Amino acid sequence: MKFDVIIIGGGAAGLFCAIEAGKRGRKTLVIEHNAQVGRKIIISGGGRCNFTNADTSPENFISANPHFCKSALARYTPRDFIELVKKHKIDFYEKKLGQLFCRESSRQIVEMLLKECEKAGVEFQLDCSVKNVERPEFFEIETTRGKFMSESLVIATGGLSFPKIGASDFGYRIGKQFSLRFTQVRPSLVALVLAGGNGYSKLAGVSVDSTVSAGKHSFRENILFTHRGLSGPAILQISNYWQKPVPVSINLLPETDASQLLHENRHRSQTVENFLAGLVPQRLAELFVAQNIPNKPLDQLSDREIKHIAGLLNGWNVEFSDTEGYDRAEVTLGGISTDELSSQTMETKKVKGLYFIGEVVDVTGWLGGYNFQWAWASGFAAGQSV
Ligand SMILES: Cc1cc2nc3c(=O)[nH]c(=O)nc-3n(C[C@H](O)[C@H](O)[C@H](O)COP(=O)(O)OP(=O)(O)OC[C@H]3O[C@@H](n4cnc5c(N)ncnc54)[C@H](O)[C@@H]3O)c2cc1C
Known part of the structure; x- marks a missing residue:
């Protein structure tokens, strides 16, 4: 032996x-x-x-x-x-x-x-x-x-x-x-759990091409909403660099300057929700509006409101409470x-x-x-x- x-x-x-x-x-x-x-x-x-x-x-x-x-x-x-x-x-x-x-x-x-x-x-x-x-x-x-x-x-x-x-x-x-x-x-290369939940479980299955950043590190790939938070390749990548309380920022429109786009469309009477639904998946647009954004016609938005909406689209700050742990990592x-x-x-x-x-x-x-x-x-x- x-x-x-x-x-x-x-x-x-x-x-x-x-x-x-x-x-x-x-x-x-x-x-x-x-x-x-x-x-x-x-x-x-x-x-x-x-x-x-x-x-x-x-x-x-x-x-x-x-x-x-x-x-x-x-x-x-x-x-x-x-x-x-x-x-x-x-x-x-x-x-x-x-x-x-x-x-x-x-x-x-x-x-x-x-x-x-x-x-x-x-x-x-x-x-x-x-x-x-x-x-x-x-x-x-x-x-x-x-x-x-x-x-x-x-x-x-x-x-x-x-x-x-x-x-x-x-x-x-x-x-x-x-x-x-x-x-x-x-645990790493793992899905992350959203702090507070915030009703995002309704979005389970929705996926968005995004740039996800934590500190100096950024990854451009899909994010995927899950019942408890976010997954998808961009989130798994960033999980290598995420640790509580590192904030994670998600750019849902990596190719677009959302502020410029909103200003260009400011003359229109289309509602914010309809406009957003043309940019991100409908269910995400609905949830943003239900939680964070007044659903007004675009031509009634104030400068502050435009800044807020653009901030969400180009730099949605997400707080995570935990990872999905070793069972999923x-x-x-x-x-x-x-x-x-x-x-x-x-x-x-x-x-x-x-x-x-x-x-x-x-x-x-x-x-x-x-x-x-x-x-x-x-x-x-x-x-x-x-
Ligand atoms: C679901 C999943 C998908 C993945 N997909 C990819 C991918 O596509 N590409 C990629 O690059 N990486 C992927 N990975 C990561 C990759 O599998 C690991 O990084 C890699 O297998 C590590 O190799 P290792 O030999 O160090 O460990 P392991 O491959 O985990 O091997 C360790 C071995 O040791 C054995 N062992 C543990 N404890 C004992 C003990 N006490 N006595 C005897 N034997 C023991 C285990 O049973 C196991 O067979 C994935 C991981 C998971 C969980």
């Missing part, structure tokens, strides 16, 4: 690291507590896995140390992963903004990784829970399927999001056990501090042979295939070193 490398967590990063370690002739074992590896890959991208982003750059990642991800991302690029996908004859397409998806099914990515693991001689213990980890001389991993030993131990157990498919705090616990620091974690932001790790190899500086890769590390990507690219790249970096 002695291995060169044991990887705990058979997700994107763990499988990729296993392939690279195995290819180097390292006797490698993956321990996974689910009965199946790669469950998150399977549900990702709506079942089509947005497996990378062709335009990945370090600017698409959030970390206390924004430079940390550079080395790994440079050594294993989206092009490298695309070559692998092509080699396995998996058909894919670019949906938008460099986001590459499987045309058929995300299961193809798991099958590809498993084939590569098999070729590299990787062994698996599935349905296997780790009870204890010690490091007297080698790493000793006590599990529900017996005791395993290794020279190198890679923690690839991901973050806390989607606990129903196996997410656990195992990585952070191991970090604590070996006295490693970690940054505060929180695509990722966990934060994690094992990058200060503890070598950016070349992902090995901890304090404990020789101990590595952390993937989402458990304080590196979080934007929405759009970046998180998988980080999983592949950090897995690759560790796989060359273990």
